[in-house]
Amino acid sequence: MAKPSTLPVYDYRVVSSLLLDIAALLMSSGAHTERVNRNVRRIAHALGYNIELFFSFAGITLTLSDQKSPHLQHTAFRRVSTYAVNMSVVSAISRMSWKVSVENWPLESIAREVERIRSIPHYPRVVLLVMITLAGMAFCRLAGGEIPAMLLAGAATAIGFTARNIMLGSGYNLALSIAAASFIASAISGLGLVFHWGEAPEIAVATSVLFLIPGVPMINSIIDLMHGHIIVGQARAMQGMVIAFAIAMGLVISSALLGVH
Amino acid sequence: MTWLLIEKCVWAALAAMGFATLFTTPLRAFWATALLAALGYGLRGIALHLGLDLLAATLLASCTMGLLAIQFAHWVHTPTTVFMAPAVIPMVPGVFAYRSMMGLMEMSQTSIFSPELLMQTISYGLNTVFILLSLAVGVTIPSLLFKNRSVKDIRFLRSKKSRV
Numbered sequence: 001m002a003k004p005s006t007l008p009v010y011d012y013r014v015v016s017s018l019l020l021d022i023a024a025l026l027m028s029s030g031a032h033t034e035r036v037n038r039n040v041r042r043i044a045h046a047l048g049y050n051i052e053l054f055f056s057f058a059g060i061t062l063t064l065s066d067q068k069s070p071h072l073q074h075t076a077f078r079r080v081s082t083y084a085v086n087m088s089v090v091s092a093i094s095r096m097s098w099k100v101s102v103e104n105w106p107l108e109s110i111a112r113e114v115e116r117i118r119s120i121p122h123y124p125r126v127v128l129l130v131m132i133t134l135a136g137m138a139f140c141r142l143a144g145g146e147i148p149a150m151l152l153a154g155a156a157t158a159i160g161f162t163a164r165n166i167m168l169g170s171g172y173n174l175a176l177s178i179a180a181a182s183f184i185a186s187a188i189s190g191l192g193l194v195f196h197w198g199e200a201p202e203i204a205v206a207t208s209v210l211f212l213i214p215g216v217p218m219i220n221s222i223i224d225l226m227h228g229h230i231i232v233g234q235a236r237a238m239q240g241m242v243i244a245f246a247i248a249m250g251l252v253i254s255s256a257l258l259g260v261h
Numbered sequence: 262m263t264w265l266l267i268e269k270c271v272w273a274a275l276a277a278m279g280f281a282t283l284f285t286t287p288l289r290a291f292w293a294t295a296l297l298a299a300l301g302y303g304l305r306g307i308a309l310h311l312g313l314d315l316l317a318a319t320l321l322a323s324c325t326m327g328l329l330a331i332q333f334a335h336w337v338h339t340p341t342t343v344f345m346a347p348a349v350i351p352m353v354p355g356v357f358a359y360r361s362m363m364g365l366m367e368m369s370q371t372s373i374f375s376p377e378l379l380m381q382t383i384s385y386g387l388n389t390v391f392i393l394l395s396l397a398v399g400v401t402i403p404s405l406l407f408k409n410r411s412v413k414d415i416r417f418l419r420s421k422k423s424r425v
Contacts, residue, residue: 091339135279138272206359222397
């Protein structure tokens with residue numbers, strides 16, 4: 001990597017704030033910890049700084065030093081408050097980090113690009129609903145369900161997903177929203193068990209709550225543990241388990257109410 | 262057998278694309294998600310047919326997906342997890358998880374010792390956990406096998422010019 005001999009000098013606070021912005025954005029969008037570490041380090045080196053990062057689930061600590069004067073250090077902490085998966089953000093920051101290190105971007109362009117990436121939207125609600133419903137039907141088919149079970153699982157998934165969105169949108173607790181969505185979805189698909197629709201109605205119940213599974217926390221947890229980020233890995237595993245238990249709670253309550261075992 | 266497997270591969274691809282929408286995977290990576298999900302599911306089906314047990318078949322499928330993902334990452338210009346995370350979701354053992362939990366509930370409500378119920382519940386539960394672990398290992402393979410270098414430095418196919 002060819003670096004110009006004179007890099008512009010920036011205020012430590014501005015640089016560390018920007019780097020922490022990037023790190024927190026990546027963490028909350030569902031990147032694993034080693035990816036955050038690598039991307040932020042790459043950008044920092046391109047700007048001419050050395051960094052040390054400390055990760056925990058609740059926030060990130062960064063210590064910044066100039067490559068020319070390593071004894072002058074500046075430490076800052078940034079909280080990571082929400083975890084909402086957005087892989088477009090992860091992908092865009094990864095691409096940006098390579099461009100920054102190859103094309104030697106100035107600080108201002110990086111800040112502008114981060115603001116653009118921050119505003120990348122999720123897919124529209126309607127598209128999401130249709131795709132998740134299809135996914136619910138697909139899960140049911142994969143587990144061996146016939147057409148009545150698939151339709152039931154699709155309907156339960158659509159209504160449960162809408163319930164989850166409404167509850168999360170109005171600010172309810174994550175575990176409570178998931179438990180409620182799981183309860184609603186499994187109560188609807190449980191009707192098949194009560195009235196004996198189709199061959200194996202229990203498949204519809206088991207697959208109608210699958211849209212809630214904490215896929216990204218669980219995968220990231222294993223990746224983090226394997227890379228040695230033990231604390232974040234454990235926290236992610238716990239988060240995944242909390243969500244899994246919330247799903248189980250909804251299922252248990254609905255099956256108790258419907259009287260099916 | 263063959264037709265059923267091909268049909269299931271299509272459903273697996275659909276389920277993976279549903280989750281790709283949920284995770285806001287960029288549109289340009291959707292084909293990679295769908296293709297990997299279908300390939301992985303098909304490979305697992307073939308391995309099961311040839312007599313491998315479910316766990317080994319899942320591990321084989323997810324690791325193959327992980328290796329293919331390294332090349333796919335160059336074509337769609339995203340990190341591997343962006344399309345790998347939704348692609349392994351169709352193989353998540355939802356019915357096993359459901360049965361193990363229902364078994365636990367049944368155990369909590371009965372006073373008669375039933376070794377069949379106990380063993381079945383434990384077996385479903387352990388299978389759920391181990392299958393999830395083997396899926397995660399497959400997703401991790403790209404960064405683990407190559408000593409933690411960035412996937413960008415690994416090339417299986419020679420390309421004419423290097424792109425950012």
